[in-house]
Amino acid sequence: MTDKPRSSEVMRSGREFTDPRAEKKKPHSFLRAIRAEEESTGRVCPASGCWINILNPLVGELAGLCGYDYAMIDMEHSPTSLESVQHMIRAVQLGGARALVRAPDKQSVWLGKLMDMGADGVMVPMVNTAAEAHRLAEATRYAPEGTRGMAAGIVRASAYGVELDYHLQHYRDDFLLMVQIETREAVAESAEIAAVDDIDCIFIGPFDLSASLGHLAQPDHDDTRAAILQVCENVENTDTLLSTLTTAGCDAQYLFESGFDLVFSGMDIPMLKHSMSKDAAHSRDIITKLKSQ
Template identity: 40%
Template structure:
């Protein structure tokens, strides 16, 4: 008889336990084949980006399926703090969310509550969603799995968020904090220059506060060149980061196509 449906442990947790870091990427295009390919490449997680990608919940659900088919953990960056949006992506099978624009402890508390079932939170409960394999996983088993495996990553990316940073870190249930470095550099008056010394110093300070609070640091680079990805990985490892995303579907394609154009131009002498 075929084995009953079951839920796997979040690969972010298993990767950190096995080698001290979990690696992933972003997908913004409504292309399940790309999401599946990214997951099957050996990455631990793939982030479906509903904030900057042109994706609705139906398209996001298809990408979540594709990531699962490829063997990675599907996360979703939602566009805002709406608890209904958080509910929908988790019910669709995401094993975690990234929530942008967090500026206060009250916002953080509401977000965490929306990703946890009672009594820890206020997430709406339904025993027959895609997250329970449409009801094939018994509800008590799903509750226990969700408590151990759903990750909640908050993105702080404004001066207001920085001002309230230490209060945000006191909120129970946060898995990781990411610092939106481009937005932060913009709000600090440096025109998005993430390499500016003042921005780099602030990023290091905030990462230290996150680790000091016993929360994971999430970071990302949108470079696609392997040497730059390696350098960024080493840099953030040194700041205590253990959840790291590199590049994105659009950026990898743009990098690849630019390289082809440059190579053909050189070969043809044009």
């Protein structure tokens, strides 16, 4: 008689059960995965992500299940709380994507809180100088190298202390620090910002940048494109990654071919709006035809 498998050995889907804690002992971070690829192939393998402003865990989980490599949970332009963001981080990671969070502003206190929650990375808006970037970088490290508060034994990032040794050894290797270039001032200082230790990625924000240049809501304006090109040239020969999002005039293929490493090609609200509008229009057409019969 064949022994019946224990429920702990088989997941509901029929796949073999693996202890998630075992995975934590492997180089698993988004940043280290990128660097490992770069070391083995000589280039960064492009990755695609989506932008989430509907901070419901269903949306976060779906982003990963649909195949995105990472998702940006936006605290700057979404009504939310830290508790909601922690649920979003869990959901995105459960779906199989990396959970990145855009902080509400550039106060360094957000970094420690979001790192404690286990975010794979944090993006800080409106970073204009190398001095600001340095202050943020310091906030990602514990003393004596930095200013991050120590509560490692009780936070999600260390599995609430279950994986404390691993966390203390790898906490900074496993984290992606992104800063946003969004103003004329930041463009001029982008080379110095990219050179700051522990600044892993420069994100160019085309909409705020266009506003700063006097072209509100014109991310594809010639002046905006020229400023973006200047940042790309300043960052090109550094180890710092480049990221941005797609616009009407710059799709994912164009951006990847232009040298961007991380491209946000989808945004939840515009995608939902497009699908709903298309479906509603189709339904109205059907109703109109029926009424005319």
